[in-house]
Amino acid sequence: MLTLNKITKHYNPGTVNELCLFDQFDFSVKDGEFVAVVGSNGSGKTSLLNIICGSIDVDGGSILVGEQDITNKKDFLRHRRIGRVYQDPSKGTCPSMTILENMSLADNKGGHYGLRRGVNKARIAYYREILEQLGLGLEDKIHTQVGALSGGQRQAVALLMSTMTPIDFLILDEHTAALDPKTAEIIMGLTDKIVKEKQVTTIMVTHNLRYAVEYGDRLVMMHEGKVILDKSGEEKKRIDTDEIMGIFNRISVECGN
Numbered sequence: 001m002l003t004l005n006k007i008t009k010h011y012n013p014g015t016v017n018e019l020c021l022f023d024q025f026d027f028s029v030k031d032g033e034f035v036a037v038v039g040s041n042g043s044g045k046t047s048l049l050n051i052i053c054g055s056i057d058v059d060g061g062s063i064l065v066g067e068q069d070i071t072n073k074k075d076f077l078r079h080r081r082i083g084r085v086y087q088d089p090s091k092g093t094c095p096s097m098t099i100l101e102n103m104s105l106a107d108n109k110g111g112h113y114g115l116r117r118g119v120n121k122a123r124i125a126y127y128r129e130i131l132e133q134l135g136l137g138l139e140d141k142i143h144t145q146v147g148a149l150s151g152g153q154r155q156a157v158a159l160l161m162s163t164m165t166p167i168d169f170l171i172l173d174e175h176t177a178a179l180d181p182k183t184a185e186i187i188m189g190l191t192d193k194i195v196k197e198k199q200v201t202t203i204m205v206t207h208n209l210r211y212a213v214e215y216g217d218r219l220v221m222m223h224e225g226k227v228i229l230d231k232s233g234e235e236k237k238r239i240d241t242d243e244i245m246g247i248f249n250r251i252s253v254e255c256g257n
Contacts, residue, residue, distance in 0.1 A: 001066060002029040002169065002201070007051065008060035009225075021047055021225040025061070029169075033232075034195050034202045036212035038244065039222035040251065045205045048222070049171050052203070054078045065168060080109065083162030083200075085155070087174040092158035095147030099138060099157060102146055103127045106161035130160060134190060152183030156190055163198050170195065172204035176211070184208070188215060209244045219244075223251055 009022040021044050029035055039045045050056045051063065054075030063071045070078060086092055093102050104119045104127075124142070131139040134156050138149075146154055155175060163170060172191065176184035192215055195202050206212055212219050219236050221229035221244070229247065231239055 001031055001064075002052065003064040004028070004048075004051065004061065005064065006061040007058050007063075009047065009051065009056070009058050013059075022051075022058075022061075023225065025225060027227065029201060029203060031201055032199055033218055034216035035204065035218045035220055036216040037203060037205045037220045037222060038207070038209060038212045040248065042224070043222040044225040045222055046173065047225075049084075049173055049203065049205060052169070053082055053084060053171060081166075081168040082171060083167045083169070084171040084173065085158050085162050085175040087177045089151040089154040089158065089178060092162065093146045093154055096145060098143050098145055099131070099149075100124065100127060100142045102157065103161060103164065106164045109165045134160065136186075150183075152179050152187060155179060155183075155187050159187065159190060159194065163194055163200060167200060170198075170200045170202040172202065172206075174205055174207060177207060191215070209241050209248075213239055213241050213244060221247065 004025060004027040007022045007025040007027075008020070009025075011017075011019045011021060025044075027048070037045050037048065047056065051058055054070075054073060054077075058071065061071070062069055065081075084092070094105070097105075100119060104123070107120070107123060107127075128139040128142060131142065136153055136156055138153060138157065141149070141153075146157060149157070159175070175191070176187050179187060188211055191204075194200075202216070204211075204216065213236075217236065218232035219229070219239060220227055228251075229244075
């Protein structure tokens with residue numbers, strides 16, 4: 001279980017632009033949950049992910065994984081057990097390396113590197129097999145540089161790479177936002193398939209309200225560093241996109257937009 005306990009986070013402290021985004025913020029995610037997080041710009045969605053991943057420090061509070069306090073744990077140590085897929089398809093993969101080379105690196109995540117070949121030829125058949133399951137024909141492009149792939153193909157490879165080794169959490173940071181609608185649908189289908197097969201605890205930030213409603217077993221809406229809606233199980237199943245849009249519109253009016 002992931003627990004954020006009384007998190008406080010200030011941006012630009014001591015300046016005229018100082019902002020207290022989180023003030024005694026509490027948030028928890030159960031093991032195996034697939035949580036979709038929505039909210040307007042500045043609501044704290046991405047900051048929440050960055051705090052979990054250790055990309056930004058907190059000013060107060062604690063972050064627990066089970067009973068282990070990881071508040072002061074360096075980000076590169078956290079990432080040994082966290083898979084993250086970014087909005088930009090160019091992140092999360094090395095464009096000058098082939099699909100095979102990228103997957104070989106991901107396959108050794110958290111392991112040791114020495115003076116040996118970076119590609120384990122004994123694993124190539126396995127890489128082809130899992131690429132074939134994506135249904136994008138990437139198994140036939142395993143020796144192609146990732147930079148030559150389309151955005152959707154790169155995102156599919158990044159998604160696959162993020163879950164190749166055992167992880168505690170999969171973090172999806174608006175991972176379909178930069179894709180065309182058809183490709184985004186493919187990536188969301190792949191996401192749902194991988195999450196269910198791996199049974200990995202997943203937090204997905206998205207601006208697509210339909211995806212937030214249709215995917216996952218819990219929906220959270222944030223506003224100004226607070227959770228203003230939190231529905232799971234049967235309650236989430238009863239929510240529709242129009243209801244979520246209505247809440248967004250009310251918030252927009254209240255903020256003077």
